[in-house]
Amino acid sequence: MTARLVAGKVLGALGTLAFVVVFNFFLFRVVESNPVATLYRGRNLTDAQREELTRQFGLDGSKLEQFWRYMEQTLQLNFGRSYATNQPVIDEIWAATPQTLALVGTSTVLAMAIGLAMGVVAGWRRGTAHDRVLTGISIVTWSTPEFWLGMLLLTVFAVDLGLFPTGGISDPSGPDGGLGELLDQAHHMALPCLTLTIAYLGEYALIMRSSIIDVAREDYLTLARAKGLRDAQVRDRHALRNALLPSTTLIALSFGFVLSGAITVETVFSWPGLGLLTYESLRGPDLPMLQGLFLLFSAAVIVFNLAAELLYPYLDPRVRAR
Amino acid sequence: MTVPILRVRDLRVTYRGERGVVPAVRGVSFELGPGETLGLAGESGCGKSSIAGALLRVLPRGTEVTGEVLLDGEDVLTMKPGRLRAVRWSEMAIVFQGALHSLNPVQRVGSQIAEAIELHQPGADARGRVSELLELVGLPARRAIDYPHQLSGGQRQRVLIALALACNPRVLVADEPTTALDVMVQAQVLDLLQRLQRELGLAMLFITHDLSMLAHVCRRTAVMYAGRIVEEGPSEDVFQRAAHPYAAALAAAFPVIGDPAFRKRPVGLVGDPPDPRELPPGCPFHPRCAVARPDCDSIEVELWPVAADRRAACVHVLGGPR
Ligand SMILES: Nc1ncnc2c1ncn2[C@@H]1O[C@H](COP(=O)(O)OP(=O)(O)OP(=O)(O)O)[C@@H](O)[C@H]1O
Ligand SMILES: [Mg+2]
Numbered sequence: 001m002t003a004r005l006v007a008g009k010v011l012g013a014l015g016t017l018a019f020v021v022v023f024n025f026f027l028f029r030v031v032e033s034n035p036v037a038t039l040y041r042g043r044n045l046t047d048a049q050r051e052e053l054t055r056q057f058g059l060d061g062s063k064l065e066q067f068w069r070y071m072e073q074t075l076q077l078n079f080g081r082s083y084a085t086n087q088p089v090i091d092e093i094w095a096a097t098p099q100t101l102a103l104v105g106t107s108t109v110l111a112m113a114i115g116l117a118m119g120v121v122a123g124w125r126r127g128t129a130h131d132r133v134l135t136g137i138s139i140v141t142w143s144t145p146e147f148w149l150g151m152l153l154l155t156v157f158a159v160d161l162g163l164f165p166t167g168g169i170s171d172p173s174g175p176d177g178g179l180g181e182l183l184d185q186a187h188h189m190a191l192p193c194l195t196l197t198i199a200y201l202g203e204y205a206l207i208m209r210s211s212i213i214d215v216a217r218e219d220y221l222t223l224a225r226a227k228g229l230r231d232a233q234v235r236d237r238h239a240l241r242n243a244l245l246p247s248t249t250l251i252a253l254s255f256g257f258v259l260s261g262a263i264t265v266e267t268v269f270s271w272p273g274l275g276l277l278t279y280e281s282l283r284g285p286d287l288p289m290l291q292g293l294f295l296l297f298s299a300a301v302i303v304f305n306l307a308a309e310l311l312y313p314y315l316d317p318r319v320r321a322r
Numbered sequence: 323m324t325v326p327i328l329r330v331r332d333l334r335v336t337y338r339g340e341r342g343v344v345p346a347v348r349g350v351s352f353e354l355g356p357g358e359t360l361g362l363a364g365e366s367g368c369g370k371s372s373i374a375g376a377l378l379r380v381l382p383r384g385t386e387v388t389g390e391v392l393l394d395g396e397d398v399l400t401m402k403p404g405r406l407r408a409v410r411w412s413e414m415a416i417v418f419q420g421a422l423h424s425l426n427p428v429q430r431v432g433s434q435i436a437e438a439i440e441l442h443q444p445g446a447d448a449r450g451r452v453s454e455l456l457e458l459v460g461l462p463a464r465r466a467i468d469y470p471h472q473l474s475g476g477q478r479q480r481v482l483i484a485l486a487l488a489c490n491p492r493v494l495v496a497d498e499p500t501t502a503l504d505v506m507v508q509a510q511v512l513d514l515l516q517r518l519q520r521e522l523g524l525a526m527l528f529i530t531h532d533l534s535m536l537a538h539v540c541r542r543t544a545v546m547y548a549g550r551i552v553e554e555g556p557s558e559d560v561f562q563r564a565a566h567p568y569a570a571a572l573a574a575a576f577p578v579i580g581d582p583a584f585r586k587r588p589v590g591l592v593g594d595p596p597d598p599r600e601l602p603p604g605c606p607f608h609p610r611c612a613v614a615r616p617d618c619d620s621i622e623v624e625l626w627p628v629a630a631d632r633r634a635a636c637v638h639v640l641g642g643p644r
Contacts, residue, residue: 223485
């Protein structure tokens with residue numbers, strides 16, 4: 001791929017990001033025109049207090065002035081202060097990010113590995129008992145609501161059997177620091193991670209199954225078999241990579257949703273990540289926080305989409321040539 | 323004739339799939355001696371490629387193949403999987419129809435050739451052999467690092483030929499190796515195949531729908547209609563003095579330009595070849611046959627000697643040559 005093409009794609013992504021930033025401004029001004037009145041409903045504020053709060057929230061001046069101030073601050077990653085805690089939004093977001101990355105990242109990688117393998121086996125043996133069982137599992141897990149599955153696992157494994165903690169990220173009375181703390185956190189992460197893994201893998205399996213079925217008809221697989229390769233060699237050396245091509249974009253996009261993907265599950269398990277933060281901010285509503293979160297979530301999708309487009313040519317020589 | 327290297331007896335291929343039961347090949351027998359050439363001609367859908375696929379058992383799963391395919395006296399159709407994989411490509415190789423789709427689009431052509439060599443001749447200098455093979459088919463050795471889409475149709479066809487010769491097979495099946503190419507390139511590829519066949523002493527089954535081509539390439543020719551051989555004999559005779567009305571019509575459809583004999587003969591092939599699932603009763607050719615008799619819709623004649631080394635399946639032949 002030429003440098004010009006890369007530059008074009010990067011510029012395209014930046015343009016999309018700029019659009020999202022602008023859109024965000026209007027979205028939140030339309031949703032809530034007077035947060036001061038909403039937040040302090042039922043409390044008697046003096047005019048001076050009201051003006052001070054309005055200024056603090058950056059809601060004074062004309063809309064145009066607000067817009068320029070918003071743009072300037074956003075470029076400096078300053079999203080204002082949370083209505084709820086009065087802490088800078090960016091600090092709260094950074095504090096919650098590692099937990100979400102750990103939980104959703106692990107689940108996504110696991111779900112992808114298991115789901116893609118399931119899809120390959122099911123599609124390659126289309127119509128067999130293997131296929132029916134695997135596809136059945138995929139469809140069921142795909143259509144199961146995450147929060148319902150989470151609550152089910154929580155009830156059975158945490159409440160009834162007592163094998164896992166019911167929520168949070170660590171045991172307050174547990175070990176502090178070192179390997180002990182890490183193991184404690186892993187123990188807390190197990191159930192939400194299992195929930196998300198199950199919830200995600202069906203989609204990967206179904207996508208992969210249909211790509212493999214499409215590829216299985218190709219003439220070059222007949223030739224590969226005629227050469228004398230084993231069935232598994234035909235599948236792994238010739239079918240797999242071609243089947244992965246159409247799924248690359250989808251897979252990359254699913255990584256883009258890693259940050260925003262776990263709102264319900266984090267809430268069910270009180271996992272202190274971005275999902276729980278989003279849920280709590282929605283209840284406020286904590287507009288600056290939501291604004292920051294939405295921007296981050298959109299940016300993640302845009303970045304991974306860009307990554308997919310830049311990666312694709314390395315997988316498909318036909319695209320590389322252009 | 324010497325002891326045949328390939329002897330096919332009563333071969334039947336029946337597809338079973340979404341389109342129902344398709345009897346594509348209905349009892350085909352032929353023999354091929356070492357270094358001999360046999361042409362197989364017939365309209366689209368008459369079962370030529372089905373025969374090619376059956377010879378190496380690479381037809382879609384679930385396809386029923388019966389009869390015998392004796393390769394050096396050993397029946398391919400009843401071979402154990404391990405033996406079958408060993409025989410594929412090292413004893414018999416196929417230049418598949420459709421050079422466009424027979425190569426894996428995401429693998430360099432050189433490594434697709436090398437894969438076969440490494441599989442059947444472990445320890446051999448695969449890279450050196452790939453260069454040798456490419457030069458043998460008239461391509462520069464540096465083309466090995468190209469991907470299929472970087473080659474022209476004719477070059478891809480040459481790669482497929484090189485690939486088929488990679489493991490020094492004694493039997494080569496060429497399934498319409500020139501169909502997708504323009505006329506100039508057709509002639510080049512045809513010359514190449516003929517030269518290689520002679521130099522390497524290959525036994526070759528050459529499949530085409532163009533009967534006139536076979537007159538040049540093959541000593542003997544078999545003409546197929548609706549899954550059966552309807553005439554077989556020396557190519558010259560079949561082409562110029564066909565005994566079966568279908569073979570005659572097919573020969574007339576590809577006249578040799580400038581030969582007055584062909585101007586007088588009617589190009590008597592009207593209508594489409596029948597759907598193998600709904601063959602007309604009796605002789606399947608009778609609805610299109612210019613010389614059909616009233617009883618042709620009730621009897622399907624077996625191959626019958628026309629001359630010492632010629633056979634045809636037609637009621638007119640039963641009473642001696644027309
Ligand atoms: N996988 C399949 N499933 C069902 N029917 C098939 C399948 N492959 C081929 N057929 C049918 O079998 C018949 C013979 O097909 P085949 O490909 O052998 O013909 P062909 O003589 O090679 O034709 P062409 O000149 O177009 O290559 C056709 O009617 C075709 O529709
Ligand atoms: Mg064919």
